[in-house]
Every structure is written in C-alpha cells, then in structure tokens.
Amino acid sequence: MLATRSFDPATARREFRLAHTDVGAFVLWPRIVRAVRSRAPNLRLALRVLDQPSLGAALADGAVDMAIGSFPRLPATLIQRRLFDRHYVALVSREHRLAGQRLSLRRFAETPQLVVHGNSGVQDVISELLAAQQLQRQDLLELPSYLMVPPLLAQGEFLAVVPGQLAEVFNAHGTLAVLPLPFRLPPSTVRIYWHRRFNDDAGLQWLRGVLVEELAQGGRG
Structure with a gap:
C-alpha cells in the first residue's frame, strides 16, 4: 500500500491521468477539466483513451490513476x-x-444502422432482443468510435443507437432527430475505477471526491 500524503489543491503541482472511453472524453471531459481547474489551478490533467483489456494493467501499475466509464x-x-x-x-x-x-x-430492424461496439455490450443486447422477436438487423456499418456517427448520419440513410447525453451533444445545432427506442434497454452504469494500491493517496482521494460531486447526478450541469 502507498503511504497517505497530505494534499492541498490550492497549491499542489501534480499530474492526474484519467482514462475514458471516447464517449466519456467527449461528454464528460469538459466538465471534469472545469471542475478540477477551478479548485486546483496548478494541477495538470492527462486524458488517456484505452481499451478495456489493457485498462486493468494500466490502473494496477499506475500508468493511469483512474478510469471513468462502463x-x-x-x-x-x-x-x-x-x-x-x-x-x-x-x-x-x-x-x-x-x-x-x-x-x-x-x-428499427429494417433501417440501415451505424453500430459501435463499445464496452457496455449494448449492441449484443439489441441483437438478442430482436432475435427473440424473430428479427435481425441486416444492413450494418460497424464503426470503431461514436465520433464517426454524426457525419455518416448527415448522409440521411442511417440510424444509430447512442447514449442519450451524446445524442444531445451531437444534436446541438438541431440537424438530427432523437427517437425513443422501440424496446427497453438496461442502462449501462458509469463508474469510477481505481486500484486498491492507490486507495489511500490523498490527492486521488480529493480527485475522486470532485468527480463524484460533479458527475454523480448524471454528468449534467
């Protein structure tokens, strides 16, 4: 276990490394930066976008301090x-x-779709729900990131299933239409993750408190 150290956010000079999904980086990162810098102006923040298989090791060896996502x-x-x-x-x-x-x-099943296979497994759940009704999506364009969705939706042919917060950001200029899904999807829970080796680090304890205060109401502000 690492020793507990004192931490004064007003004077601390330190770098915190946070891992996000692309959704978290796009939607939550501006909130996080504003919240941290307003309390601790001398801190540095570093964003890492890592896939789930490599994230556990990165948290264990301290390559990243915390991960935020599902x-x-x-x-x-x-x-x-x-x-x-x-x-x-x-x-x-x-x-x-x-x-x-x-x-x-x-x-829904008949409409050409943009599919992003994220960490939550939501696309697999959708396929299972449709299969239970003897339906299957036929025309799929698979993407590595949600950030590729808006320009492809602009072509007018496709539908995409996206997190509601991200839909609001993408539709900031009113060029898209948001539709309720015709089935009930279980929500994916967004969490903070950290390794127990760093549980008593005073600076990380402070940062976790800021993140909970800022984001625990759905990340809205």
Whole structure:
C-alpha cells in the first residue's frame, strides 16, 4: 500500500491521468477539466483513451490513476464507485424518413444502422432482443468510435443507437432527430475505477471526491 500524503489543491503541482472511453472524453471531459481547474489551478490533467483489456494493467501499475466509464469486465482487484446510469436513444438525420415518427421494432430492424461496439455490450443486447422477436438487423456499418456517427448520419440513410447525453451533444445545432427506442434497454452504469494500491493517496482521494460531486447526478450541469 502507498503511504497517505497530505494534499492541498490550492497549491499542489501534480499530474492526474484519467482514462475514458471516447464517449466519456467527449461528454464528460469538459466538465471534469472545469471542475478540477477551478479548485486546483496548478494541477495538470492527462486524458488517456484505452481499451478495456489493457485498462486493468494500466490502473494496477499506475500508468493511469483512474478510469471513468462502463467497464463491466475489469478485474475484481479494482475498487469502483457508481456515478450515474447511461440510457440510450435512436438518432437519425432530421431529413430521415423516420424523423418525428414512432419507431416500431420492425422498422428499427429494417433501417440501415451505424453500430459501435463499445464496452457496455449494448449492441449484443439489441441483437438478442430482436432475435427473440424473430428479427435481425441486416444492413450494418460497424464503426470503431461514436465520433464517426454524426457525419455518416448527415448522409440521411442511417440510424444509430447512442447514449442519450451524446445524442444531445451531437444534436446541438438541431440537424438530427432523437427517437425513443422501440424496446427497453438496461442502462449501462458509469463508474469510477481505481486500484486498491492507490486507495489511500490523498490527492486521488480529493480527485475522486470532485468527480463524484460533479458527475454523480448524471454528468449534467
């Protein structure tokens, strides 16, 4: 175990390394930067976007201090703290034929879709829900990141299932249409994760407190 050290945010000069998914970086990072810098102006923040298989080792050896996201397959040696539940919506171009309409299960399955296989496994759940109704999505374009979704939606053909917060950011200029899904998806829980070796580090304790205060109400502000 690492020894506890005193920490004064007003004067501390230190770097904190946080790992996010691309969704977390895009939606939550501005909030985190503002919250930390308003309390500790001399701190440095470093963002790391890591995949789930490498994240456990990075937390254990201190390459990153904390991870924020939905990582259900991280090892049990990590400590976690719940922040909020993330819900999903369907997103299409405002010019799409489904914009403003009620989305049925069959129309959902028949519509060409952008699919991002994130850490939460939501796409697998969708496929299972459709299979239970003898339906299957046929026309899929798989993407490595949600950040590729908006320019492809702008082409007018595709539908994408995305976290609700991300849909709000993508639709900031009103060029898209947000539709309720025609089925109930279990929410993915966003958590803070850290290794028990660093549980007593005073600076990281302070940072965890700031993150909980800032993000535990769904990351909204």
